[in-house]
Amino acid sequence: MNPKWWKESVVYEIYPKSFMDANGDGVGDLAGIVSKLDYLQDLGVDVLWLTPVYDSPDHEGGYDIRDYRKIMDKFGKMEDFDRLLEEAHSRSMKIMLEMPFNHTSNEHPWFQESRSSKKNDKRNYYIWREGRGSGFPNNWGSYFGGSVWEFDADTEEYYMHLYSHRQPNLNWDNEKVREEAYQIVKFWADKGVDGFHFNSIAHIVKTEGHDDEDTGNAQHMPVERAYQMFSSLDKVNGIVKRLYEEIGEEYDIVAIGEAAGLDPSQTLDSISDEPGKANMVLNSDHMLLSHSSQGIGRWTDKTWTLLDVKQSISHWQTVLHGHGWNANNLADHDQPRSVARFGHTGEYRELSAKMLATLLMTLEGTPAIYQGEELGMIGGGFETADDFRDEETLNFLDHASENGIDEAEALRLAKRNTRDAGRTPMQWDASSHAGFTTGHPWIKLAPGYEEINAEAAVADPDSIFHYYKKLIELRKVSQTLLYGEYRLLLPLDPHIFAYTRTFEDETLLIVLNFFAETPTFKCPDRLCERPREFLFGNYEPGVTQGSDFELRPYEAAIYRLG
Template sequence: MTATVTKEKWWKECVVYEIYPASFMDSNGDGKGDLRGVISKLDYLKELGVDVLWLCPIYESPGADNGYDISDYYAINPAFGTMADFDELLCEAHARGLKIMMDMVLNHSSDQHPWFKESRSSKDNLKRDYYIWREGKNGLFPNNWESYFSGSVWEYDQKTGEYYMHLYSKHQPDLNWRNSQVVESLYQMIRWWLEKGVDGFRFDAIAHIVKAKGLPDADNPQHLTVVQAYQLFSNLEKVHVMLKRLNEEVLMDYNIMTVGETSGLGPEQALEYVGDGRHELNMVFQFEHMYLDAAAPGTGKWQSRSWTVPELKKIMSRWQTTLHGKGWNANYLGNHDQPRPVSRFGNDRQYRTTSAKMLATFMLTLEGTPYIFQGEEIGMTNAHFPSIADYRDVETLNYYEQAKVKGLSDHEILKAIWKKSRDNARTPMQWNASENAGFTTGVPWIKVNPNYREINVEQERQNPDSIFHYYKRMIMLRKNSKALLYGEYRLLQPIDPDIYAYTRTLEKEQMLILLNFSDEQAVFTWPKELGAAVKELLISNYEARKGVTLSSLNLEPYEARVYKVSL
């Protein structure tokens, strides 16, 4: 039991809903979601009970990486609408008590940004140093770093005879954060959006803004052309210098929330970003649990393996306990870059509804701010499209081409894509059972998941026992419990192969959470210290059963239970 209370903040008590605008709601029939489509669904989001809407990039962009390649930070992509539409969205959201968090990409821009057009125009251009340019070495790349999207991080520019760096697509050149003019321009832009009234930022790829001095080669024992070099461009010490300065010069003047995308770190490193005395970010997204089903370190995301519940418990418990009282977690199971949670961590066939509710219970009872990705609240699943022609994601298409070169069959490649493609999350939101799931009256930019007639918002709202209504009840339960907001997490039965059980305790209030991650019945044995305590069942995804014994409880497949325990 803990007697300390974590410092209360509004962003610790909110529930965030991530919107991928292109796939959320199309208002004009052009097949792509837009801002007016978001406006039309604000009442739905208010009904769900979320507090903050995180918008994936809506800036001017040629769309090489679905908006994460920004060509104008001050303009709205015409495909999404106008700045007037954005201002209306901001006003209408605020009128409903909803906040807006922008997705901000500071590591790189589009190759169509005016800065880069000038930068590549000549070696003498004043903006040449806005990006990272180098000469090749002995007819090879400037170094041996591998891009996140496969291949080298370097792209040769014929006009100037040098290479520019891109950690992601060749259409996303990395900005040079060692150039003070770049930094000042970005800070000025962020302040401009804050003055508009936005309520926070999710900083994309923020851990990569600083690269190792001199850009040295990474260790290469296998003598490969390019190798993973994350240690040379991720989470370097100067990143913290830059973030402290950003906070001091811009962010601290506003009552906002910030979350950083920081792959490749553990909770101890995370405290360097989010520790209460660090004054950098409010929270970061950790990725350890996203690698649970990776075949082996270094094999990439496309080779999968089975994961175990004890492995998940070990990872999540480290983050929960290490950050408690010192920093703050950002909790998620899915987003625009990940497969659908119910397909990955649950059972999207026989137990889709039950396991989706169980996963909702999990995310909404951990310490930290929960993030829901659009469609999770109705149990949307991965899409098993039959042809590579049905996919749009640049990472997925690159993988397909490389796998074909290696001799893999289409069936082998598609099996991996069905599990891990980012397009699993990017199929259109399923609003109703009409054509194209009510998303558009036109031709959708990416196909709708064929199961939309069985899985859609309209049916979920009509069914009081649906996943949607369960989310509503869980969100309300979380908001009404200080223990679920700020209570200390303690794991129970760490090696149990099926059951994930833990308590959340704050002063005299304790919650007991029981989750069966198995499609088999599992037995939970009450800990001795809870044996005689009075336990009130607050919520379950199964019809409540009477007669709970003080020694054990049989949990049904994917059953979730939250008890209030009298101390």
């Protein structure tokens, strides 16, 4: 099992802009995070994962980086980061930074030089191509719609951007770019940072080739079909290995790679317990089940089925067992809230949030809670196009308007699927602006914060907060939950997600009802003929005798089998 601190940790993802505002300007900041460290320590989390805090014009949530060695003005100064690091470490919590190396801001000095002349020393820091005839260099589609290519009139060539046109892609085939990146990581490691989440690392090296698929009637190859064009894992493996060599083994850091769109088998050569490879891989396949593969991405009414969710999660659990390590999550800053997506936002909100917490904390791998999930936050509350801040959402609304899509229909899809739904401010109390800021928040608050807030949750021993806290405590003392092998049960049951975790001579049975109905759990393989001890759940213990038993709405239960 090869124990490691990062395998036994619980991660908490913080989107700083929406977490806590200490200076009243309406934007969360580093001092705000420091002010809530006792709350996070009480919850029991071990690692604070910060999305980008670097200097940025902030057109794209801080992922458009202008200087990797400075702090964004909105978040404070380097002294504020140093204090956060010191205060977290004094509470035995670690800090993990998000490190987006696929692209920079178009305001980064490297890009300003790169676009100044074809002969500039930094021209090859980015990916430039001549047009093909009167069109784009190829037909690859961007995540944010349209082409991955943006024309630069000064040098009469196109530069690549997988996301916003303000985020030009770095050229990782250039050894100088690699050296720059290695030195940036070492800069933060020298400060005492404990880990890095390498955003979109599978896509930092692009394959060669153009127009490798027929797009049919589409102008651009849908990005969902072009994943492999954006990936060259053999080269990525070498990059990560070199990164560790540059940092040195004296740094006890964790590295998480992101693998959206890839099969787990494609990551096996990329992850390992040992230095030289990424330690964990984060996939979001189960959160992308509502995305379309027809070039419209998230802007669809497509929904998930429990069979799809079980298949997606189980595939990663079984393929990586004994070979790699999963990083598990059910929500992040790019997705709607997990309760809104997989649970219930009405009368069963608390039960469904606890059920989802049980799933997250009992899978094999390191769990990552997204800020506010421990409160059952539901997000949303957007009424008009003016309420949105997310560039991807605004691009979709513009595209819809230009292509004659009904305005009300486009707005409905935007409200349903926007990334902003996961970015509404953290709800600290029932006061004005939910205690997030004394100023005017940069984005609207979600409805219901008067009841759904941290102050109320901490005071209520039966709250979702305390349920998470008890699950975290259980996970930390259970070798079976930490290292036990996962086995899916009832793969074709449309209502129940059930599985076992087995370590040495102990087997735990986890049974989750994903809906408000009351299905009967039919225990397979004579498992439940063994004595069954109730360990934890979101209801008082039910039937613990017999192989078949009825589940209550959104019920979650963990049993030890004798």
